[in-house]
Amino acid sequence: MELNAMFLILPGGWEWIIIVLAILLLFGGRKIPELMKGLGQGMKEFKKARNEASSGDKNKSVDENTDQEENKS
Numbered sequence: 001m002e003l004n005a006m007f008l009i010l011p012g013g014w015e016w017i018i019i020v021l022a023i024l025l026l027f028g029g030r031k032i033p034e035l036m037k038g039l040g041q042g043m044k045e046f047k048k049a050r051n052e053a054s055s056g057d058k059n060k061s062v063d064e065n066t067d068q069e070e071n072k073s
Contacts, residue, residue: 027035
């Protein structure tokens with residue numbers, strides 16, 4: 001039941017065309033590349049921060065394991 005309701009919410013083919021045309025009318029053809037560039041830079045920064053956080057967590061867990069082994073000795 002929930003899956004069917006989800007498909008009712010998602011836009012189909014014609015709806016996407018209308019959305020793209022509305023965006024073109026609102027922002028114009030010259031502004032869209034600038035918006036996409038900003039979106040791409042934001043995604044790149046997000047991925048970089050996510051990777052740094054996950055590598056920091058891995059390093060932290062390695063340090064904790066090393067500390068635990070030293071405490072056992």
